[in-house]
Amino acid sequence: MNIGARFGGLNAARCLARERVLITIVDRKNHHTFQPLLYQVATAGLSPGEIAAPIRSIFRNDPNVVTLLEEVQDFDLTYRLVRTTEQDIPYDYLVVAAGATHAYFGHDDWEPYAPGLKTIEDALEIRRRVLLAFELAERQALSGEATEPLNFVVVGAGPTGVELAGTLAEITNHVLAQEFRSIDPRRARILLLEGGPRVLPAYSEDLSRSAEKQLQKLGVEVRTNTMVTLIEPGAVHVGETRIVAPVILWAAGVAASPLGKKLGVPCDRAGRVLVEPDLSVPGHPEVFVIGDLASLKDADGKMLPGVAPVAIQEGKFVAQLIHRELAGKPRQALKYWDKGSLATIGRAAAVAQFSKLHISGFLAWLSWLFVHIFFLIGFRNRVLVFIQWAWSYFTYERGARLITGNTTLPGWLGTHPAAGVAPTQADEKPRARVAS
Numbered sequence: 001m002n003i004g005a006r007f008g009g010l011n012a013a014r015c016l017a018r019e020r021v022l023i024t025i026v027d028r029k030n031h032h033t034f035q036p037l038l039y040q041v042a043t044a045g046l047s048p049g050e051i052a053a054p055i056r057s058i059f060r061n062d063p064n065v066v067t068l069l070e071e072v073q074d075f076d077l078t079y080r081l082v083r084t085t086e087q088d089i090p091y092d093y094l095v096v097a098a099g100a101t102h103a104y105f106g107h108d109d110w111e112p113y114a115p116g117l118k119t120i121e122d123a124l125e126i127r128r129r130v131l132l133a134f135e136l137a138e139r140q141a142l143s144g145e146a147t148e149p150l151n152f153v154v155v156g157a158g159p160t161g162v163e164l165a166g167t168l169a170e171i172t173n174h175v176l177a178q179e180f181r182s183i184d185p186r187r188a189r190i191l192l193l194e195g196g197p198r199v200l201p202a203y204s205e206d207l208s209r210s211a212e213k214q215l216q217k218l219g220v221e222v223r224t225n226t227m228v229t230l231i232e233p234g235a236v237h238v239g240e241t242r243i244v245a246p247v248i249l250w251a252a253g254v255a256a257s258p259l260g261k262k263l264g265v266p267c268d269r270a271g272r273v274l275v276e277p278d279l280s281v282p283g284h285p286e287v288f289v290i291g292d293l294a295s296l297k298d299a300d301g302k303m304l305p306g307v308a309p310v311a312i313q314e315g316k317f318v319a320q321l322i323h324r325e326l327a328g329k330p331r332q333a334l335k336y337w338d339k340g341s342l343a344t345i346g347r348a349a350a351v352a353q354f355s356k357l358h359i360s361g362f363l364a365w366l367s368w369l370f371v372h373i374f375f376l377i378g379f380r381n382r383v384l385v386f387i388q389w390a391w392s393y394f395t396y397e398r399g400a401r402l403i404t405g406n407t408t409l410p411g412w413l414g415t416h417p418a419a420g421v422a423p424t425q426a427d428e429k430p431r432a433r434v435a436s
Contacts, residue, residue, distance in 0.1 A: 001025075001082060001091035003072055003259065005032045005055045008291035008311035009097030015319030017062040019326070024066045024089065026082065030054055033120055034376055036308060037385070039160060041123035043167040044131065044175075044401040045392060048120045050384050051376070072098075074262050077284050093286050093322055096273075097315065098257035100292035100306060103270075105253060110231040113410050114248040117160055124404060126249060130168065131403050133246045134176060134185060136412055141182035150188040151245040153236050155228050156252030157194035158202070159343040162211060164249055165192040166346035169218040174396040190219060191243065193226045193236070195252070200343055200351065202305065207351040210360040214349040228252075234411020246412050254306065260293050268295045277333035279318055285331075288321075290314035298336045308375070309339055342368040347393065 002009045005027045013023050031052045040046040059065040070084040075094075082089045102116035115125050130152070137150050152172075154165045169190045176185040192199070192215065198208040199215070199222060212222050223238075230237035235244050256271035265281045266274045272295035275281060279288045279296070291311035296304050304310045317334050325331065340354035342364070350365035352358070359367065369389065376382045391397060 002095045004097040006097055006099045007308045008315040011312050011315030012095050012319045015316050017065050019323055022064050026068045026070050026072060028071045030069050036372055038117050038123045039163040042117055042126035044127055044398040046388060047400045050381055072259060095318055096289045097291045098259040098293050100254040100256050103253035103255035113233050114231050114250040116250040128403050128405050129247050129409060131401055132409050137183050138180050152247045153191045153245040154249045154251055155193050157192050157199035161251030162199055163344055165190055165220045166215055166218050169220050170346050173219055175398050191221045194224045195227045197224055203353055204358060207353055207358050211345055211351050214345045218346050246409055256293050278331050279314060279334055288318045290318060344368045
């Protein structure tokens with residue numbers, strides 16, 4: 001049985017589907033999402049259907065794969081049962097690939113004002129807020145009201161934060177530049193706040209410096225060693241400084257799915273399960289935990305990162321391990337192969353780290369583009385994404401600029417009491433206003 005159809009769970013199921021076994025996939029969603037491209041949906045570059053595929057469609061030619069749209073509530077490892085909202089499901093082998101969610105470091109009350117980016121729903125909400133901010137600014141300027149500074153703040157300078165900040169800068173400088181009459185989107189500010197000493201801390205220092213320079217070239221204001229102390233509607237506090245921002249995006253941390261702790265086995269401080277070298281849980285060799293939910297170190301003693309390539313390798317490894325065990329062969333430990341890391345920053349801007357080979361700029365962006373299109377699920381998705389990206393590259397167009405849902409924005413003047421509070425002396429003075 002597979003819990004979750006993200007990269008790890010999906011690849012485990014696809015490999016095992018060729019065996020003479022019955023596979024049950026349990027997931028709260030009916031689709032697999034290509035998470036590395038969620039930021040493109042959040043910034044109106046792609047539509048959700050171009051980076052997602054229905055789970056049933058993926059396994060339509062595999063009659064031994066059963067898909068259940070269910071939510072797992074608990075486990076009974078003694079009796080080998082998975083408890084869902086509707087039923088108890090027995091298993092012989094269990095693969096838990098439930099992934100991770102946002103971590104606000106004990107400040108969960110910040111989430112309504114600073115959404116993270118983990119699901120299609122998150123991406124659509126971010127897209128709504130970003131586009132709505134410009135519309136509200138235009139409406140306010142057109143009505144003759146005093147215009148507010150239009151700041152976009154991204155908290156956290158890991159890959160997701162860098163991608164969001166760089167793409168937002170492109171939107172303000174190019175995509176929307178000529179489409180408004182009462183405001184000038186190019187005068188909006190994009191601020192990237194990082195609590196550590198450099199952006200992309202998981203990358204080498206030279207690539208980190210290159211990424212920061214590329215961000216600054218795009219117009220992003222990068223602030224390192226900057227700890228956020230409070231987030232309220234329409235504002236971010238950094239110590240005694242209050243930065244007014246109608247759109248705040250969170251990319252500062254993740255936490256493992258709570259299902260890890262429900263297994264009743266040891267977990268690390270982030271909630272990840274401390275797995276054995278073969279990815280099984282202690283005392284239960286028939287239960288495997290993979291992907292973002294697993295805590296495992298490589299041969300050099302470094303923690304395996306929570307990224308798609310790791311989850312894919314782990315999913316395939318577990319499938320092969322089960323195949324070998326069914327054939328009466330002994331188990332082996334996972335030997336992780338680091339294929340490198342890629343992070344995009346913007347149009348023709350990226351960094352790539354392949355062991356000792358470090359690349360930045362256009363060549364790194366081409367590598368990133370090829371890898372991500374190659375791993376997209378479904379030939380149709382690859383073609384659509386390639387055409388969309390090619391069109392966007394030459395025209396700066398972003399064709400998914402739809403505002404769905406309500407038209408209120410937390411912190412915008414008139415939508416929340418805190419938004420109408422007069423700025424204090426500690427407020428940061430805007431360098432530019434949106435009104436032209």
